[in-house]
Amino acid sequence: MFDRKPSRLAMLAAMAAVALAGCSTPSADEEPAAAPAAPGPTSYPLTIRNCGQKVTFTRPPQRVLILNGTSVAESESFVLLGLQRNVLANAQSYGVSDDPSMVAAIKAMRTGGLTMNRNFEVPAEQVLAARPDLVVSTWSGGFDAKRGLATREQLAAAGINTLVNPVNCAYGKPDAGEAEKRAHERISIGSSYEFLTLLGRVFDVQRKAADVSAGLRRRIDAVRGRVAGRPPKRVLIVYPGMSMMNANGLPAVLTGRITDDVIGAAGGVNAFAGRSRDVTSTLTKEQLATAKVDVLVVGAFTPSEDPAAEADKLFRAYPQWQASRTRTHTAVADGAFLGPLNAWAVEKIAKVVHPDA
Structure with a gap:
């Protein structure tokens, strides 16, 4: 995707660290996230508060730069809302997806010839040189000068708006407020709908955002309905490719927050529920x-x-597991993390947790 890439191992380590940190409620200074019953067009100028900063849009952004942040949630949200043409440069990618069409859709987005620095992010000088009208980051750390990145203040001085995925305001923000910290600790499936709703307002596609969110909710609610009342099974989600995150070289085990929410919606309970991340x-x-x-x-x-x-x-390594005896397993990709593809992961997991539902 980029002209130059850091080592694959280092990239995977960074991706794992951020993905696991993201594995709710909106922050107190965020505009209400719930979509109205019949969302109308956006009235400009539109002023919102995002992670404590006031951001004003005079029209839908036309030159968006999406920072990496070792996330794919933001670029996938743009795809589902049909906003790819508004993207000047996208620095996010994943490689595989629970939605088979998503990999190609993200690959087709413009990259602007960007290169990443040692922190796997777009350097400040490149962001400023690209002259975007909006820069989107999955976390507040995407605007950290200590990482060689343009700050929100620098970008504002250049006439460039910025947005952080609201649920991640506290992530990478040393002076985060209590409400922001609580929101980050409560990342859930619903957090993805909140970001879709925010994009809907900013880009004047509120009806599209409401329809997409409603469709995703219906799919997950349908699964919840089918598995309701059934004894929950213990589910272990592991990412072998993230073994560099474990001191013993074991696969990364996901637990807490959105991971538990996805498993619960599928009729299971995390095998490591209650354990620290x-x-x-x-x-x-x-x-x-x-x-x-x-x-x-x-x-x-x-x-x-x-x-x-x-x-x-x-x-073979753990034959004592019930899953090993029955060889009960499935595969997921991006649907287990923060992002709009949780419905795909919920459906996949439910099929093996309660195959007769």
Whole structure:
């Protein structure tokens, strides 16, 4: 995607770190996220507060630069709302997706010839030189001068608006308020709808945003309805390709926040429910061996990964799992993280958690 890339291992490590940190409620200074019953057109100038900053739009942005942030949630949201033509340069990518059409759609977005620095982000000078009218970041750290990035103040002085995905205001913001911290700690499936709603207002596509969000809600609600009342099964979500995050070289284990929300919607309970998210870095073979696992979910984020083969390795390594005895597994990709594709992951997991539902 870019002219120059950091090492693949370093990139995966950074992606894993940010993805796991993102694995609700809007912040107190954010405009209400709930879409009205019949959303009308946006009236410009539109002024909102985003992570404590006032941002005014005089028209829908036409030259958007989406920062990397080792996220794909923001670029996928642009795709689902049909806003690709408004993107001047997109620095996000994932490689595989729970929505088969998404990889090609993101690959087709313009990249603007951008290159990333050692922090896997677009340097300040390149952002300013691109002359965007809006810069979007998945987290507040995307505007951290210490990382070689343009600050929101610098960009505002150049006449460039900025937006942070509201649920991540506290992430990378040392002086985050209590409401922002609570919002970040409560990242859920609903957080993705909030960002879609925000984009709908900013780009005057409120009806589209409402329709997309409603469609995603219906899909997940339909699964919740089918599995309601059934005994929850214990689900383990692992990303073997993120093993660099674990001191013992074990697959990254996802737990907490949106991960638990996705598993719960599918009729399961996280095998490591209640454990700190630090379990990813501290997990031992003994802890993994003694976990109660009815269903194994293998995550991937590169096309070269083979989730079925990885599942087989884990079944052989941990034959005591119930999942190993029944060989019950499925694969997910981006749908387990913050972003608009949670419905795909919920549907995939539900099929193996409650196959007769």
